Amino acid sequence: MNPEPSKVLQRAVRCLLPQGAREHVLGDLQERFVETGSSAGYLLDALRTLPYIVLGQIIRNVDGRLVAFEAVALIASFALYVLRKPAAGHTYAPAMLAVGVIALAALVLGDAYVEPRNRARYHTLRQPVLAYGAAWVAGLLLGAVIPALAPVPGIVLQSAASGFFFLFMGRILFVGLAGERSSPSAIGSFADVRLQAEGLKRRVRQRNVSEYAGVAIGVVASAIGVFRAHQPLLRAGLAVAIPGLLWAAYELYRRGSSRELPASLSETEAVAFLRSELARQRDALRNVHFWYLGPLVPAMVLISAARIAGHPWSWNLAFPGGSWAGFVFLLWWVNRRGARLLQRQIDALDGWEKQS
Amino acid sequence: MIRAGSCGQFEQIVLTAIVALGDNAYGVTIHNKVQELSRPKPVALGAVYVTLDRMEAKGFVSSTLSDPTPERGGRSKRCYRMEKAGERALRESAVIVQRMWDVLSQQLGPRGRRWRKA
Numbered sequence: 249m250n251p252e253p254s255k256v257l258q259r260a261v262r263c264l265l266p267q268g269a270r271e272h273v274l275g276d277l278q279e280r281f282v283e284t285g286s287s288a289g290y291l292l293d294a295l296r297t298l299p300y301i302v303l304g305q306i307i308r309n310v311d312g313r314l315v316a317f318e319a320v321a322l323i324a325s326f327a328l329y330v331l332r333k334p335a336a337g338h339t340y341a342p343a344m345l346a347v348g349v350i351a352l353a354a355l356v357l358g359d360a361y362v363e364p365r366n367r368a369r370y371h372t373l374r375q376p377v378l379a380y381g382a383a384w385v386a387g388l389l390l391g392a393v394i395p396a397l398a399p400v401p402g403i404v405l406q407s408a409a410s411g412f413f414f415l416f417m418g419r420i421l422f423v424g425l426a427g428e429r430s431s432p433s434a435i436g437s438f439a440d441v442r443l444q445a446e447g448l449k450r451r452v453r454q455r456n457v458s459e460y461a462g463v464a465i466g467v468v469a470s471a472i473g474v475f476r477a478h479q480p481l482l483r484a485g486l487a488v489a490i491p492g493l494l495w496a497a498y499e500l501y502r503r504g505s506s507r508e509l510p511a512s513l514s515e516t517e518a519v520a521f522l523r524s525e526l527a528r529q530r531d532a533l534r535n536v537h538f539w540y541l542g543p544l545v546p547a548m549v550l551i552s553a554a555r556i557a558g559h560p561w562s563w564n565l566a567f568p569g570g571s572w573a574g575f576v577f578l579l580w581w582v583n584r585r586g587a588r589l590l591q592r593q594i595d596a597l598d599g600w601e602k603q604s
Numbered sequence: 605m606i607r608a609g610s611c612g613q614f615e616q617i618v619l620t621a622i623v624a625l626g627d628n629a630y631g632v633t634i635h636n637k638v639q640e641l642s643r644p645k646p647v648a649l650g651a652v653y654v655t656l657d658r659m660e661a662k663g664f665v666s667s668t669l670s671d672p673t674p675e676r677g678g679r680s681k682r683c684y685r686m687e688k689a690g691e692r693a694l695r696e697s698a699v700i701v702q703r704m705w706d707v708l709s710q711q712l713g714p715r716g717r718r719w720r721k722a
Contacts, residue, residue: 275679
């Protein structure tokens with residue numbers, strides 16, 4: 249039996265390594281450990297290699313264009329804060345730049361550590377949380393070292409709302425564009441058809457579960473808001489949101505629920521099943537404005553109107569309305585692109601069937 | 605995003621190591637071969653990994669995970685193979701090195717004695 253470093257040491261090194269490099273790098277380190285037999289050597293080897301591994305994973309998993317966009321988004325979120333409080337802009341600009349760099353580094357590392365194909369749906373949401381979390385901690389440390397910079401963590405939190413919005417929307421947009429450029433999975437055999445059917449079912453189920461969870465949270469939050477809000481217009485908007493959300497969830501169940509490929513089907517029947525499933529999901533995405541976004545628009549209009557009503561006009565008031573409109577447009581656009589991708593998968597399936 | 609183009613000196617050495625190792629080209633063996641080729645200069649294992657990742661992004665090499673083996677604690681190897689783009693880049697680099705060598709041989713003699721003295 250070959251000597252092995254202690255399990256604790258192996259686990260510690262495993263935690264430090266990015267997901268995409270764990271398997272082969274741990275194996276390589278183990279092979280080198282067999283030659284030396286020294287635990288200290290193993291740890292030193294791992295620590296010396298780690299920065300290179302992280303750099304390699306950044307090369308593999310991080311897109312420079314997305315990083316550039318995220319840098320602009322972070323600057324924009326801080327700039328919006330400065331627009332509201334211009335004095336703070338001059339005083340804390342260098343400190344905000346420093347925490348912005350930390351936030352960007354957190355975004356890059358967050359992407360480098362998770363392989364693109366293994367990213368969960370919540371990765372898009374997790375990244376802004378990670379970035380602003382890192383920026384906030386950096387702000388706290390700065391404030392502890394230089395007391396004059398104590399307000400920096402507060403500024404980070406106040407600019408986080410717009411930053412979250414920019415980063416989240418940007419990522420959705422970017423993933424949509426990247427998906428459009430990628431070619432559909434090749435079908436070479438009947439086994440690939442089964443694999444595609446299983447993959448589709450899994451993706452659809454994951455999407456629907458997160459959508460239902462989102463609807464449940466939205467309904468509860470709106471119901472609480474109806475009783476607690478003071479403005480009648482806002483209460484009306486939240487009240488209208490509840491049936492809108494429930495309707496969207498019902499339509500999602502009716503049009504876009506996942507279906508399992510029955511094991512008893514013949515090859516021809518299985519291909520027909522996959523095609524019909526792809527077409528059903530494509531149609532659901534294509535008409536998303538009608539059954540998903542449409543029912544939510546009245547609530548969005550009322551909530552935005554409540555924000556604007558009773559205030560003298562300023563550009564700050566344009567933000568909520570503009571955000572909603574941008575968000576709705578982005579969702580519509582991403583779903584249309586998703587529908588086009590599914591159509592390409594259908595075309596690939598038809599092409600394979602003709603050939604075989 | 606990295607664009608494919610010419611390859612640097614270290615990339616040439618790593619590509620040469622992959623060619624020399626054939627089917628047995630993975631992290632540890634590539635590192636050993638690279639050390640052999642670039643001696644007496646020491647080479648860090650991590651430098652080999654990052655170069656492999658960069659060359660994979662350029663399309664010079666491709667990689668696959670092998671079956672797990674007991675001597676590696678039940679873990680797989682990431683085996684590398686040179687791709688057409690890598691072969692082209694390596695050949696271009698080799699031609700340039702050959703030309704350099706021809707000029708140096710002309711100027712300093714075929715055995716490069718004057719060069720060595722300098």
